[in-house]
Amino acid sequence: xxxxxxxxxxxxxxxxxxxxxxxxxxxxxxxxxxxxxxxxxxxxxxxxxxxxxxxxxxxxxxxxxxxxxxxxxxxxxxxxxxxxxxxxxxxxxxxxxxxxxxxxxxxxxxxxxxxxxxxxxxxxxxxxxxxxxxxxxxxxxxxxxxxxxxxxxxxxxxxxxxxxxxxxxxxxxxxxxxxxxxxxxxxxxxxxxxxxxxxxxxxxxxxxxxxxxxxxxxxxxxxxxxxxxxxxxxxxxxxxxxxxxxxxxxxxxx
Ligand code: BJW
Ligand code: ZN
Numbered sequence: 088x089x090x091x092x093x094x095x096x097x098x099x100x101x102x103x104x105x106x107x108x109x110x111x112x113x114x115x116x117x118x119x120x121x122x123x124x125x126x127x128x129x130x131x132x133x134x135x136x137x138x139x140x141x142x143x144x145x146x147x148x149x150x151x152x153x154x155x156x157x158x159x160x161x162x163x164x165x166x167x168x169x170x171x172x173x174x175x176x177x178x179x180x181x182x183x184x185x186x187x188x189x190x191x192x193x194x195x196x197x198x199x200x201x202x203x204x205x206x207x208x209x210x211x212x213x214x215x216x217x218x219x220x221x222x223x224x225x226x227x228x229x230x231x232x233x234x235x236x237x238x239x240x241x242x243x244x245x246x247x248x249x250x251x252x253x254x255x256x257x258x259x260x261x262x263x264x265x266x267x268x269x270x271x272x273x274x275x276x277x278x279x280x281x282x283x284x285x286x287x288x289x290x291x292x293x294x295x296x297x298x299x300x301x302x303x304x305x306x307x308x309x310x311x312x313x314x315x316x317x318x319x320x321x322x323x324x325x326x327x328x329x330x331x332x333x334x335x336x337x338x339x340x341x
Pocket of ligand 2 (some may be wrong): 219220221222223224241242243244245298
């Protein structure tokens with residue numbers, strides 16, 4: 088780690104230690120070191136091989152339900168074999184080191200929960216939950232559904248079943264978004280980890296926090312759409328930077 092990064096980590100640890108309320112927003116980059124593909128990374132991102140903006144939409148599902156179903160079953164399998172990385176573990180531990188921490192994620196995996204973070208606000212839903220695209224009834228995935236060429240059909244209305252994720256053009260879950268917005272308005276420090284900051288309304292949350300007086304810290308391997316509006320940028324993989332931040336917060340307490 089270079090001297091500048093070390094200095095910024097010390098400053099970030101100081102503001103985290105003094106904060107009354109901390110909010111963390113994670114994106115696909117937070118799960119990248121667990122082997123879960125991000126969306127927009129040029130070489131490895133999901134969108135380099137698929138027209139994912141189309142697949143992650145009602146129009147794409149209606150045009151080719153089998154293709155969309157297969158894409159999600161492939162990604163579900165990827166998430167199921169993934170393990171939380173040191174960044175997930177550091178965030179779970181950070182909750183015990185600061186006064187209050189709200190964890191918001193855009194990710195549809197459950198790696199934060201598996202690392203021990205309770206009450207995660209999932210803005211874009213869950214890849215391992217399913218419901219009917221027509222009537223909304225919950226559906227429990229059966230082993231044979233994983234290899235089927237079409238989505239299963241709803242027992243109540245015969246509509247196609249879909250993953251309980253938020254596609255483009257769909258509303259985010261109201262209670263989750265309201266809680267995330269309120270937390271952003273009320274925090275002193277907002278940590279934004281591994282997101283390109285392209286997708287709204289999630290990308291608005293650090294701006295909301297900044298406009299309400301919070302210090303905003305970004306952790307990302309590359310500059311993002313948000314970098315120019317934040318107070319601190321820590322360039323590097325979250326699986327390395329977050330444990331370093333946690334260690335510095337802990338060393339201030341001892
Ligand atoms: C690392 C790393 C490492 C790598 N360590 N970092 C305002 C303006 C313009 C448009 C809109 C607007 N408001 C709404 C819209 C429309 C639209 C939108 O935002 N469009 C944009 C493309 C412009 N938004 C919506 O439609 C949303 N709904 C909505 O607003 O409803 C109201 C409404 C309805 C109708 C009309 C108008 C309003 C819904 C958005 C749903 C997003 N859904 C997805 C798919 C989820 C399901 C699935 O998984 O398939 O969510 S899209 C995809 O993008 C996914 C992600 O959660 C989301 C964000 O991606 P993320 O996490 O930032 O990933 P990447 O890949 O982009 O970036 C990874 C980052 O990590 C990079 O920066 C790397 O450098 C970094 N990284 N390794 C740290 N180791
Ligand atoms: Zn139904």
